[in-house]
Amino acid sequence: MVNTAAGGNVLSLAPKVDVLKPSPFMGKREAKAVDSFLWEMEQYFKGIGIVDDQGKINTALVYLKDTAGLWWRCNTKEIERGTCLMNTWADCVREIKKQFYLENAEEEARLRLRKIRHADFIKDYIEEYTSIILEIPDLTEKYLLFNFLAGLKLGLE
Structure with missing residues (x-):
């Protein structure tokens, strides 16, 4: 119950929110x-x-x-x-x-980041690039931009 300025009581209900249950973890070593x-x-x-x-x-x-x-x-x-x-x-x-966690997970992610190249759709390149950088905790913005641009396909082929 909440008191109003007029002195009346109003029942206050928090909205019910459905919380998405997490996906089970199967033990994938990644x-x-x-x-x-x-x-x-x-x-x-x-x-x-x-x-x-x-x-x-x-x-x-x-x-x-x-x-x-x-x-x-x-x-x-x-x-x-x-x-x-x-x-x-x-x-x-x-x-x-x-x-x-694989012992060398971060090193493998860094290697994949260096090798990633834009091939067909820019959306796919961005999605893969973003996925890889989430595995490397200490990347600078400058490094991320440089690496991203280095992997882009230039011009129309």
């Missing part, structure tokens, strides 16, 4: 897949109001399937033995990345 899963989970937590670490961990674990689900089942034994700590959401994120 930085983009891991980052997408973690980003979707963060958005889901915000949307449904989960703020505590244990709630985040418990919710995220429901979305681990196939290889990722098998990894989690094995990981629970390590947690019970005390050889793996997972008390916070940050711990959970660290463990997921440790398991499913």
Whole structure:
């Protein structure tokens, strides 16, 4: 209930918003897949109001399937033995990345960025370029622009 200036009470209802559920993470060993899963989970937590670490961990674990689900089942034994700590959401994120990020994911993304070339449609080039740069955290705007322009096909052929 909210008091109005006139002294009356008005029932205040927050609009109901449907929150899109995250896609399950199957355990693909690719930085983009891991980052997408973690980003979707963060958005889901915000949307449904989960703020505590244990709630985040418990919710995220429901979305681990196939290889990722098998990894989690094995990981629970390590947690019970005390050889793996997972008390916070940050711990959970660290463990997921440790398991499913390729060791040289950033280097591979940098190599793909150097090799990417505009071939047919500019839209496809932009989409692929954007996808690659999301895997490299510390690129400068100047470097991004230079690399983007270097990969463009010049003139009409």
